[in-house]
Amino acid sequence: MSTEVGSPVAGLTTALSDVPDPVFSQAMVGPGLAIKPSGGEADAVAPVAGQVATLHPHAFVIVASTGGAVLVHLGIDTVKLKGEGFTLHVAKGDSVEAGQKIVTWNPTEVEAHGYASICPVVALEAQAESLADLREDTQVVPGDHLFTIDA
Numbered sequence: 001m002s003t004e005v006g007s008p009v010a011g012l013t014t015a016l017s018d019v020p021d022p023v024f025s026q027a028m029v030g031p032g033l034a035i036k037p038s039g040g041e042a043d044a045v046a047p048v049a050g051q052v053a054t055l056h057p058h059a060f061v062i063v064a065s066t067g068g069a070v071l072v073h074l075g076i077d078t079v080k081l082k083g084e085g086f087t088l089h090v091a092k093g094d095s096v097e098a099g100q101k102i103v104t105w106n107p108t109e110v111e112a113h114g115y116a117s118i119c120p121v122v123a124l125e126a127q128a129e130s131l132a133d134l135r136e137d138t139q140v141v142p143g144d145h146l147f148t149i150d151a
Contacts, residue, residue, distance in 0.1 A: 007140040011037040024120040027050040032122035039108040057086030069124040
């Protein structure tokens with residue numbers, strides 16, 4: 001069974017190795033892609049349908065109904081903002097549809113605070129070879145296909 005992973009934000013896709021954080025750039029938590037977001041206030045949406053397993057203002061994990069778990073991290077070191085500038089629209093444990101609004105945030109404000117706004121989208125605990133159709137160097141809008149996780 002495979003899981004189609006959609007983009008949680010609008011922007012330009014890039015390799016995880018471009019993320020200025022070794023946890024992501026070295027794929028320590030799993031393989032995936034990163035998105036350099038477009039500026040201004042925006043909604044981050046669920047990349048897959050499933051259940052909200054982890055929810056912080058700056059990051060969330062959705063466990064797909066097909067089994068895989070996808071982490072979306074809104075910027076790097078944004079935990080240091082302590083939720084400032086992030087508005088949550090769901091709660092941990094909620095069932096969500098792909099494309100459903102999870103967090104409203106502003107990448108431009110994140111950068112104004114001195115943090116990178118790049119967004120890793122990671123297939124947690126997956127093997128790199130289980131990802132297919134990775135769309136690097138592509139402009140995406142929320143919901144556009146990023147990659148497929150083959151179980």
